[in-house]
Amino acid sequence: MSCCAPGAEMALDLNGATSSLPSSQEIRLASRSLGNDLRQTDLSVPTVHCAACIQAIETALGKLDRVEGVRVNLSTKRVSIHWRGDEVPPFAAALGRLGYPAHLFDPQVGEKDKTLSELIRAVAVAGFAAGNIMLLSVSVWSGAEGATRDLFHWVSALIAIPALAFAGGIYFRSAWNALRHGRMNMDVPIAVGVSLAYAMSLYETINHGDHAYFDASVSLLFFLLIGRTLDHVMRERARTAVNGLSRLAPRGATVLREDGSRDYLPVEEIEPGLRLLITTGERIPVDGKIIRGSSDLDCSLVSGESTPRTVASGETVQAGTLNLTGPLTIEATAAAKDSFLAEMVRLMEAAEGGRAHYRRIADRVSALYAPVVHLTALVTLLGWMVATGDWHRSVTIAIAVLIITCPCALGLAVPIVQVVAARRLFESGVMVKDGSAMERLAAIDTAVFDKTGTLTLGQPRLVNASSIDPAMLAIAADMAAHSRHPFSRAIAGCAGFAGEPKLESVSEHPGFGIEATAAGSTWRLGRRGWAGWKARSGGESRYGGTVLTKGGIIVASFVFEDALRADARAAVGQLNNARVSVEMLSGDTAAACGEVAATLGIHHFVPALLPSGKVEYIETLAKDGHKVLMVGDGLNDTPALGAAHVSIAPATAADVGRNAADFVFLRESLSAVPLALDVSRRAGQLIRQNIAIAIVYNAVAVPIAILGHVTPLIAAIAMSASSLLVIGNALRLQGFAASQPETGRSHGKRPSIGALARSS
Amino acid sequence: MTTLVYLIPVALFLGALGLSGFLWALRSGQYEDLDGAAERILIDRDDS
Numbered sequence: 092m093s094c095c096a097p098g099a100e101m102a103l104d105l106n107g108a109t110s111s112l113p114s115s116q117e118i119r120l121a122s123r124s125l126g127n128d129l130r131q132t133d134l135s136v137p138t139v140h141c142a143a144c145i146q147a148i149e150t151a152l153g154k155l156d157r158v159e160g161v162r163v164n165l166s167t168k169r170v171s172i173h174w175r176g177d178e179v180p181p182f183a184a185a186l187g188r189l190g191y192p193a194h195l196f197d198p199q200v201g202e203k204d205k206t207l208s209e210l211i212r213a214v215a216v217a218g219f220a221a222g223n224i225m226l227l228s229v230s231v232w233s234g235a236e237g238a239t240r241d242l243f244h245w246v247s248a249l250i251a252i253p254a255l256a257f258a259g260g261i262y263f264r265s266a267w268n269a270l271r272h273g274r275m276n277m278d279v280p281i282a283v284g285v286s287l288a289y290a291m292s293l294y295e296t297i298n299h300g301d302h303a304y305f306d307a308s309v310s311l312l313f314f315l316l317i318g319r320t321l322d323h324v325m326r327e328r329a330r331t332a333v334n335g336l337s338r339l340a341p342r343g344a345t346v347l348r349e350d351g352s353r354d355y356l357p358v359e360e361i362e363p364g365l366r367l368l369i370t371t372g373e374r375i376p377v378d379g380k381i382i383r384g385s386s387d388l389d390c391s392l393v394s395g396e397s398t399p400r401t402v403a404s405g406e407t408v409q410a411g412t413l414n415l416t417g418p419l420t421i422e423a424t425a426a427a428k429d430s431f432l433a434e435m436v437r438l439m440e441a442a443e444g445g446r447a448h449y450r451r452i453a454d455r456v457s458a459l460y461a462p463v464v465h466l467t468a469l470v471t472l473l474g475w476m477v478a479t480g481d482w483h484r485s486v487t488i489a490i491a492v493l494i495i496t497c498p499c500a501l502g503l504a505v506p507i508v509q510v511v512a513a514r515r516l517f518e519s520g521v522m523v524k525d526g527s528a529m530e531r532l533a534a535i536d537t538a539v540f541d542k543t544g545t546l547t548l549g550q551p552r553l554v555n556a557s558s559i560d561p562a563m564l565a566i567a568a569d570m571a572a573h574s575r576h577p578f579s580r581a582i583a584g585c586a587g588f589a590g591e592p593k594l595e596s597v598s599e600h601p602g603f604g605i606e607a608t609a610a611g612s613t614w615r616l617g618r619r620g621w622a623g624w625k626a627r628s629g630g631e632s633r634y635g636g637t638v639l640t641k642g643g644i645i646v647a648s649f650v651f652e653d654a655l656r657a658d659a660r661a662a663v664g665q666l667n668n669a670r671v672s673v674e675m676l677s678g679d680t681a682a683a684c685g686e687v688a689a690t691l692g693i694h695h696f697v698p699a700l701l702p703s704g705k706v707e708y709i710e711t712l713a714k715d716g717h718k719v720l721m722v723g724d725g726l727n728d729t730p731a732l733g734a735a736h737v738s739i740a741p742a743t744a745a746d747v748g749r750n751a752a753d754f755v756f757l758r759e760s761l762s763a764v765p766l767a768l769d770v771s772r773r774a775g776q777l778i779r780q781n782i783a784i785a786i787v788y789n790a791v792a793v794p795i796a797i798l799g800h801v802t803p804l805i806a807a808i809a810m811s812a813s814s815l816l817v818i819g820n821a822l823r824l825q826g827f828a829a830s831q832p833e834t835g836r837s838h839g840k841r842p843s844i845g846a847l848a849r850s851s
Numbered sequence: 852m853t854t855l856v857y858l859i860p861v862a863l864f865l866g867a868l869g870l871s872g873f874l875w876a877l878r879s880g881q882y883e884d885l886d887g888a889a890e891r892i893l894i895d896r897d898d899s
Contacts (some may be wrong), residue, residue, distance in 0.1 A: 142893035165887030
């Protein structure tokens with residue numbers, strides 16, 4: 092697939108977050124009925140990126156039985172399939188065979204971006220009106236007089252009415268909303284300026300006056316709508332990309348009935364007392380107690396512990412943990428709405444951080460700007476009344492002041508910069524979900540990181556591969572390929588030697604390891620005490636306890652560490668250089684945290700924290716006047732993500748965490764965090780520059796308007812010029828982006844080395 | 852003046868035509884997969 096170079100990298104990045112294929116019951120549960128026995132399923136396929144991919148997928152799926160239609164959407168990297176019948180056609184498997192891992196995502200039906208289509212329609216209408224009115228205005232400026240000029244004015248007025256009603260409606264509604272709640276936003280002066288300009292022009296037209304500002308009011312709307320639409324498109328793209336990530340929380344579970352029958356029920360319908368079957372590789376859907384079976388559970392997403400926990404019957408399990416090695420039967424002890432996950436969501440909602448009180452720069456500026464402008468207009472009106480006594484002239488000039496100060500440049504100053512910045516971050520795999528997130532990020536002085544899954548990958552890595560006999564390593568890798576245990580995966584990843592004896596009867600013993608027979612002898616890979624049953628006791632070396640044994644004699648031992656995320660050290664250094672103090676909070680043990688902190692050069696960390704402890708810690712920091720950035724991935728971090736001033740989550744984070752965070756980065760490298768901070772700070776600078784430009788423009792233009800020298804021609808030129816200046820200044824951010832080397836890529840994608848969290 | 856009486860409506864009509872064409876394209880979903888539309892032109896349809 093050599094054609095697929097562009098975009099392939101992003102696809103690979105996303106790949107890391109995908110889990111196993113969705114089961115057919117899960118697909119059926121997630122599909123929606125279109126009536127007539129027809130059902131639609133949407134799958135996220137992150138690896139499509141060219142015409143060949145589209146064709147391969149559409150033909151392969153189209154050939155399946157009962158599939159009515161297939162359509163790939165390359166922009167959103169999704170495929171939607173229409174199918175009939177009760178049985179789900181095997182599309183996930185078919186896609187898997189083609190080499191396109193697919194997964195389900197939260198569909199969000201009905202929310203199909205109504206705002207975007209409304210905005211685009213408003214831009215189209217405003218553009219049409221602005222173009223035509225401008226043409227008529229040019230004729231007036233070039234000397235149309237008398238009846239001709241009146242005709243042109245009337246035609247302009249007629250075109251402007253639907254444009255204002257339709258395109259301006261967005262601003263009028265927003266302004267009304269703000270005023271009703273006693274607030275002030277940028278849309279208030281816009282709405283006032285536009286409607287007064289229209290009213291005055293209409294009055295002038297009726298009285299055969301020579302100055303009408305229809306062009307100004309409509310082209311103002313047009314410019315502002317373009318900015319608003321771009322802003323929306325950018326955020327929607329980020330949201331779609333985040334939404335397309337695979338869902339980690341299970342959608343349902345297999346329920347074992349009293350009579351032995353099995354049902355697949357959605358999570359919401361699982362009640363306490365029901366017995367659930369959890370196969371390996373599935374996440375536990377609700378809190379429960381193990382009735383039968385033993386296994387290892389990956390709790391990294393839930394508690395932040397990096398070492399899998401061995402569980403046996405009688406123990407309790409938390410929702411959200413991943414079952415690794417053996418099938419389990421559990422009895423649900425809580426419904427989904429009372430489970431750990433739901434509790435985290437409640438904690439998060441309770442811990443609303445700085446963002447609830449945060450007022451965006453644009454709103455803060457307009458709260459000062461609008462009263463000043465409106466007062467200036469009033470004073471102008473009174474001044475001219477006193478000076479000349481001519482009320483018509485006074486009103487005309489006062490309204491001209493309002494038009495010229497109508498914050499076209501000011502309204503564009505913020506969104507345009509944020510669009511350019513968000514685009515720059517998008518290209519580096521960082522999704523910005525909220526417009527105000529960059530403003531908040533630029534203000535931070537403390538960055539708090541979670542350990543497992545954020546600073547580290549949450550996956551162990553084999554460190555002593557080079558000192559192990561390659562033949563032994565190959566056998567171990569062969570055995571390990573049969574298991575989902577993170578240590579096994581790490582060993583299997585080191586394979587690279589063929590010709591070892593063929594393995595027979597591989598079996599996995601949950602909590603202990605893997606057993607296989609090959610060439611007449613028994614091999615075991617697992618805990619030292621279990622695998623090396625003939626070894627002398629007391630032989631626990633300092634390397635901990637995963638060994639490979641042949642007939643009970645240890646032939647190799649393996650040492651693991653929790654691999655650091657790529658560039659973690661560099662990222663911490665860059666943040667320190669940017670005068671941000673870096674701290675670490677973790678649910679893991681003090682020893683494990685200490686090693687990571689020492690490797691990364693983090694001076695301050697707090698281990699063994701409960702989710703509420705993280706929130707309290709962040710709230711304490713906030714009370715001391717710090718602006719805190721929280722970076723975390725686990726369910727246990729979610730409340731903290733909500734409590735912080737601004738939050739970042741990796742793509743591998745739990746679903747709730749990804750939805751709660753302001754930024755989500757898709758690539759493995761942690762350099763996304765300093766990059767986001769850097770771009771946000773530069774964006775903040777440019778926003779302030781832009782606002783300064785807009786104010787300077789007003790300082791020049793307002794005296795001219797007050798003195799009564801503004802004609803529609805001058806207004807049009809001044810307004811367009813200031814808008815162009817502001818847009819041009821915003822684009823400088825893109826220039827900066829091109830000249831900067833991409834830190835994430837120059838260091839490569841290899842996990843960086845450091846002895847960490849040694850575990851057995 | 853008399854020329855304006857029909858030229859202005861003609862100009863506005865043509866503009867409105869373009870606008871309605873755009874809105875129609877938007878409604879019929881032609882803007883939903885811009886990247887895909889660019890790539891699909893490379894796919895040969897085998898109508899045989």
